[in-house]
Amino acid sequence: MDSSNRADAAASTHFWRTPGFVIACGCLIAMLAFGPRSSMGLFIKPLSEAHGWGRDVFALSIAIQNLLWGIGTPFAGALADRYGPALVLGISGVLYAAGLALMPFADNELTLYLSAGVLIGLGLAGASFGIVIAGFSRIVPPEKRSWSMGIATAAGSLGQTLFAPTGQAFIAAYGWEMALVLFGASMLMIPVFAASFAGSGGGKNAPTVTGADIGFAATIRQAFQHRSYVLLVTGFFVCGFQLAFITTHLPPYLTAAGISPSLASWAMGLIGLFNVIGSYSSGVLGGRMSKRLLLCSNYALRGVCTAIFILLPITPVTVIVYSAAMGLLWLSTVPPTSGLVALMFGTRYLGMLYGFAFLSHQVGGFLGVWLGGVLYERTGSYDVVWWASVVLALGSAAVNWPIAEKPAPSLAAAEAKA
Amino acid sequence: MQQPSPTAPGFGHGYALALGALALAAWAAVTGMALQQAALKEEDAGTVLAVFPPGTPSGDAFAAVVRAGGQPVRQTWIPFAWVARADGQGFVGRLKQEGAMTAYGELSVGPALGGCAVVSLDDKRPVGFQFK
Numbered sequence: 279m280d281s282s283n284r285a286d287a288a289a290s291t292h293f294w295r296t297p298g299f300v301i302a303c304g305c306l307i308a309m310l311a312f313g314p315r316s317s318m319g320l321f322i323k324p325l326s327e328a329h330g331w332g333r334d335v336f337a338l339s340i341a342i343q344n345l346l347w348g349i350g351t352p353f354a355g356a357l358a359d360r361y362g363p364a365l366v367l368g369i370s371g372v373l374y375a376a377g378l379a380l381m382p383f384a385d386n387e388l389t390l391y392l393s394a395g396v397l398i399g400l401g402l403a404g405a406s407f408g409i410v411i412a413g414f415s416r417i418v419p420p421e422k423r424s425w426s427m428g429i430a431t432a433a434g435s436l437g438q439t440l441f442a443p444t445g446q447a448f449i450a451a452y453g454w455e456m457a458l459v460l461f462g463a464s465m466l467m468i469p470v471f472a473a474s475f476a477g478s479g480g481g482k483n484a485p486t487v488t489g490a491d492i493g494f495a496a497t498i499r500q501a502f503q504h505r506s507y508v509l510l511v512t513g514f515f516v517c518g519f520q521l522a523f524i525t526t527h528l529p530p531y532l533t534a535a536g537i538s539p540s541l542a543s544w545a546m547g548l549i550g551l552f553n554v555i556g557s558y559s560s561g562v563l564g565g566r567m568s569k570r571l572l573l574c575s576n577y578a579l580r581g582v583c584t585a586i587f588i589l590l591p592i593t594p595v596t597v598i599v600y601s602a603a604m605g606l607l608w609l610s611t612v613p614p615t616s617g618l619v620a621l622m623f624g625t626r627y628l629g630m631l632y633g634f635a636f637l638s639h640q641v642g643g644f645l646g647v648w649l650g651g652v653l654y655e656r657t658g659s660y661d662v663v664w665w666a667s668v669v670l671a672l673g674s675a676a677v678n679w680p681i682a683e684k685p686a687p688s689l690a691a692a693e694a695k696a
Numbered sequence: 697m698q699q700p701s702p703t704a705p706g707f708g709h710g711y712a713l714a715l716g717a718l719a720l721a722a723w724a725a726v727t728g729m730a731l732q733q734a735a736l737k738e739e740d741a742g743t744v745l746a747v748f749p750p751g752t753p754s755g756d757a758f759a760a761v762v763r764a765g766g767q768p769v770r771q772t773w774i775p776f777a778w779v780a781r782a783d784g785q786g787f788v789g790r791l792k793q794e795g796a797m798t799a800y801g802e803l804s805v806g807p808a809l810g811g812c813a814v815v816s817l818d819d820k821r822p823v824g825f826q827f828k
Contacts (some may be wrong), residue, residue, distance in 0.1 A: 425708070429712050452733065
């Protein structure tokens with residue numbers, strides 16, 4: 279038996295090196311990482327009451343978390359591009375676990391900012407689906423890339439839907455302190471799953487890695503000089519704005535309009551459920567049709583659906599239909615956005631370049647929550663922000679329209695040279 | 697090191713569904729175990745979340761709470777789960793005799809949703825989201 283035959287035989291027995299196994303592990307990482315952060319709200323009251331803190335202390339720690347998550351993602355992406363996703367995911371999983379497990383022991387404000395804010399924020403930056411997507415792009419062939427981005431995003435969506443009831447059950451069964459420790463312990467599975475990326479052959483010179491190896495500084499320079507990338511990053515801001523605004527302000531808006539609390543809760547549940555379907559479908563569609571058109575349609579539909587929703591009288595039917603529609607459109611921007619970045623610049627620096635897009639998304643999220651509250655206080659209604667959301671969505675569709683869905687000139691030149 | 701083949705692997709929708717089912721099964725097992733631990737004993741009383749069999753009409757659940765000697769406090773987002781209150785030992789046992797499957801203590805009930813950018817800190821949201 280020659281060496282290549284021996285290698286083939288070994289590969290057939292080592293299922294953990296197959297793309298299918300790595301994708302399963304990556305999806306579990308995306309699920310785990312997105313879960314506890316979406317359940318943080320459950321711990322506000324018990325944690326604040328235990329220490330006699332006002333809500334502002336917890337709120338600031340979560341603000342720090344979101345800020346570091348956004349700022350840290352391009353850096354974590356760059357590290358993943360340089361050293362591989364296994365190392366970044368593994369270390370981030372440990373940071374995330376430490377942050378969660380230390381939260382119950384935070385007996386002063388500073389330690390809460392460090393645990394819930396800094397450690398979890400950095401953990402999220404390196405363990406959420408942006409890094410998983412970058413890792414997948416190194417092991418799957420181009421025709422499966424969009425699908426893999428869709429399944430990673432759907433897994434993250436599923437995680438945020440499933441972890442909230444689990445958190446509630448943990449708190450009821452074991453108390454809030456132990457619930458946080460259990461969440462922390464579950465994050466230690468991230469390094470275990472991340473190890474699968476190490477043996478998957480997804481090194482920076484793997485056959486599926488595309489794009490010139492020109493270094494980070496040159497890549498950033500080329501990316502921000504490329505009009506289509508700037509348009510893409512700008513449009514992604516709107517996604518963050520809308521999601522954050524709806525998540526925070528839709529329930530009080532509905533109840534103020536006379537919708538029962540029960541239906542308002544179901545509305546949020548519907549968004550979560552349809553988000554899983556929408557994210558996966560978006561990945562599938564991104565492999566079959568223009569990603570640019572997919573993005574433009576998504577943003578335009580968000581604008582149209584929202585406009586119809588606020589123009590019509592609010593009834594149980596309109597609430598359910600709007601929630602399902604927004605769920606389908608919720609994170610389904612992620613696969614075409616990351617797919618376009620990969621198409622423009624290749625997959626070599628995908629982690630970092632998608633990270634910059636995500637930073638724009640987080641800034642939008644911050645403004646969506648903040649402006650929603652500020653304008654409500656000033657005007658006494660959400661009307662201004664709802665209409666701003668419609669205009670921004672339609673504006674984002676227009677911004678994404680001129681994107682050139684082809685490799686950036688720098689990538690094309692490098693490929694031609696090669 | 698053996699590199700995976702760059703040709704299209706044979707996974708797709710079936711693979712995604714199987715993975716989703718596996719994740720759901722694991723989640724159901726862990727959450728079910730925690731819920732079992734969280735269930736109140738039959739002699740317990742106070743403010744409880746009474747859970748009736750799925751499909752129980754809200755009115756029937758309401759009547760069962762009253763028959764058990766409790767005072768219905770409010771309905772949750774699940775039609776067959778009611779927050780109820782009664783003093784004196786054995787309220788949970790009486791609820792079970794009237795058809796409740798189980799009862800929990802301090803358990804916030806409702807879906808919580810995080811977008812990819814935000815954690816809601818709004819504790820003035822409708823009671824259906826969280827009851828404390």
